[in-house]
Amino acid sequence: MGNAMGSMLPMALGVALSPMPVIAIILMLGTPRARSNGPSFTLGWISGLTLVGALVLLLTGGPASSDQGEQATWVTVLALLIGVFLLLLAARAWRGRPAEGQQARMPKWMSAIDQFSPVKSFGMGALLSGVNPKNLALNLGAMTAIAETGIPGGQQAVTLGVFVLLGTLTILTPLGIYYLAGAGAQEILGTLKEWLAAHNAAVMSVLLLVLGAKLIGDAISEF
Structure with missing residues (x-):
């Protein structure tokens, strides 16, 4: 199971280090419905990661290694494709950066966060963690790497749980600040x-450049 943990760790950190979802929950924690929407968003985030990860593990339940014990060709090709996709996302993010002195543009849906219900907050958390292209690619890469190790289903489930936990740490941090920092929470979260x-x-x-290059390098070394 150690190999599986090591393989998925960079992907889990890639999921965790996503500024937009953190900004989203911080905005939710500044609304009148903070005490319901914040936890709902977090549960949605966890549910999205877990559902997609479990589905990928089920779909990749077949042989991920060849008869000689080598990594199956489809796993290598998939890792290569995910790596290229992440590099494209990195280039897109870099081109979309704000010019010097300009403020970064936030997605339009963020302006309506103060009107979110707990159900909508849950759905948004699930969408951002499960359907967002970057997270979807990282989840797919992590679960494929876990399946490739050939560990039993129980150990796969434990590794998936660790992946979800690590990928949720940066979402849990603002929630913890909100509940523990008292009157100073909003100033900390605003900063x-x-x-x-x-x-x-x-x-x-x-982040995407490093992860994409790693996946491409690992895939090339398998050919």
Whole structure:
């Protein structure tokens, strides 16, 4: 199981280091429905990661290794394709960065966060973690790497749980600040939001570049 943990760890950190979802929950925690919408968003995020990860593990339940014990060709090709996709996302994020002195543009749906219900918050969390192209690619890569190790189903489930936990740490952090920091929570969260908004493009570009290059390099070494 150690190999599986090591293989999925970079992908889990890639999911965790996503500025936009963190900004979203920070905005939710500044609304009148903070105490219901914040936890709902977090549960949705966890559900999205878990559902997609479990589905991928079920679909990749077949042989991920060849008869000689080598990594199956389809796993290598898939890793290569995911790596290329992440590089394309990195280039897109870098091109979309704000010019010097300009504020980063936030998605339009963020302006309506103060009107979200707990159900809508849950759905948004699930969409951002499960359907967002970057997270979907990282989840697919992580689960494929886990399946490739050939560990039993129970150990796969444990590894999936660790993946979800690591991928949720940055969502849980603002929630913890909100409940534990008292009157100073909004100031801390506001500062964090401003920093993330200003550096979103740079963080995502570097992150996706590193993860994409790693997947491509690992895949090439298997050919």
